[in-house]
Amino acid sequence: MARKKSSVVKIAKSRATSTLVRSVDLSDREFMGKVLLTFKVMPASANIPIEKIESEIKSKISADRMSREPIAFGLVAVIVSTLVEDAEGQVEKVESALRSIDGVGEVEVTEITRTI
Numbered sequence: 001m002a003r004k005k006s007s008v009v010k011i012a013k014s015r016a017t018s019t020l021v022r023s024v025d026l027s028d029r030e031f032m033g034k035v036l037l038t039f040k041v042m043p044a045s046a047n048i049p050i051e052k053i054e055s056e057i058k059s060k061i062s063a064d065r066m067s068r069e070p071i072a073f074g075l076v077a078v079i080v081s082t083l084v085e086d087a088e089g090q091v092e093k094v095e096s097a098l099r100s101i102d103g104v105g106e107v108e109v110t111e112i113t114r115t116i
Contacts, residue, residue: 067079
């Protein structure tokens with residue numbers, strides 16, 4: 001006994017036959033996107049000049065944007081944004097470069113955003 005095809009299968013089959021698919025070889029292209037990383041860099045104490053930390057950040061990484069954020073009792077954090085390749089290990093690489101700066105107490109990743 002032959003089975004009848006359901007109407008759902010018929011609809012799916014008719015839609016699939018009208019789909020145009022082109023074969024494109026993209027093996028020579030790189031699809032590495034960019035990621036915008038934002039860090040909050042806290043000085044080890046309020047006695048450390050924030051200008052010194054900012055100049056060290058500029059020498060260690062290519063900061064696209066930098067601003068100051070008052071925390072409390074004279075303590076000011078530096079908010080740093082940088083654009084990097086969307087590849088494994090990039091966040092850790094930038095974070096370790098920021099941590100290696102003299103006078104930096106804490107580094108926190110506050111935002112990771114893929115660019116279009």
